[in-house]
Amino acid sequence: MGTVVMHNVASVDGFIADRNDDVGPLHEWYFSGDTPITDGDDAGFDHSGAGARFRVSRASAEYVRSTWDSIGTIVMGRRLFDLVDGWEGHPPVGDHVVVVSHRPKPEGWHPEASYHFVDDVKAAIDKAQELAGERVVAVNAGDVGGQILAAGLIDEVAMDVVPVVFGSGRRYFGNIDRQHLLEDPHVVIPGDRVLHLRYKVRRTATGR
Structure with a gap:
């Protein structure tokens, strides 16, 4: 099975x-460099409304490109699904999406899209890994991501850290209420206005 990686810009x-679910300046680094992440038209990745192509520093482009290419399935919560309307059936990366939700897929919503609605985090990861095969399962950080980490189902934590202080808002780890140890970062890549970090989750004797 592929690695399960919790990820977000933070x-x-x-x-x-x-x-209010506003990301503010968190995604500005995607458009402030001189190196495109993809060779073709990546307008589908742009959720800023500006129609701009992603252009980042060279170090970020190499890291982000390889990360995107590795993903087979995205796992997201219903809140994000509703905010972005599930990217209208076209996930920004990967081929499949699993939505953790107690509500079913909206009636008539893009029946051709490989979107699967599951009401339990373990069942969501099982389904995501089945769909992804040997590719990565990318879990969106936030409340659902925190629940999946708390359940011992996350292999790695990836953060794109932007130099801004919010003070309050939607937490990367959601409402997680106990400590979880991570290994030393095995990816530390400074880009322009962003620092890419990646940690393996330390397993305990009772861990997965």
């Missing part, structure tokens, strides 16, 4: 958006 104080 402020230095650990927020992925403000209380």
Whole structure:
């Protein structure tokens, strides 16, 4: 099975958006460099509304490109699904999406899209790994990501840390209420206005 990686862009104080789900300057680094992440038209990745192509520093481009290419399935919560309307059935990376939700897929919503609605985090990861095969399962950080980490189902934590302090908002780890040890970072890549970090989750005797 592929690695399960929890990921998001975050402020230095650990927020992925403000209380109104506004990401503010967190994604500005995607458009401030001179190196395109993809060779072709990546307008589908752009959720800023500006129609701009992603252009980042060279170090970020190499890291992000390889990360995107490795992903087979995205796992997200219903809140994000509703905010972005599930990217209208076209996930920004990977081929499949698993949505953790007690509500079913909206009736008539893009029946051709490989989106699967599951009401339990373990069942969501099992389904995501089945769909991804040997490719990576990318778990969006936030409340659902925190629940999946708490359940011992995350292999690695990846953060793109932006030099801004939010003070409050939506936490990267959601409402997680106990300590979880990580290994030393095995990826530390400084880019322009972003620091890419990646940690393996330390397993305990009772861990997965």
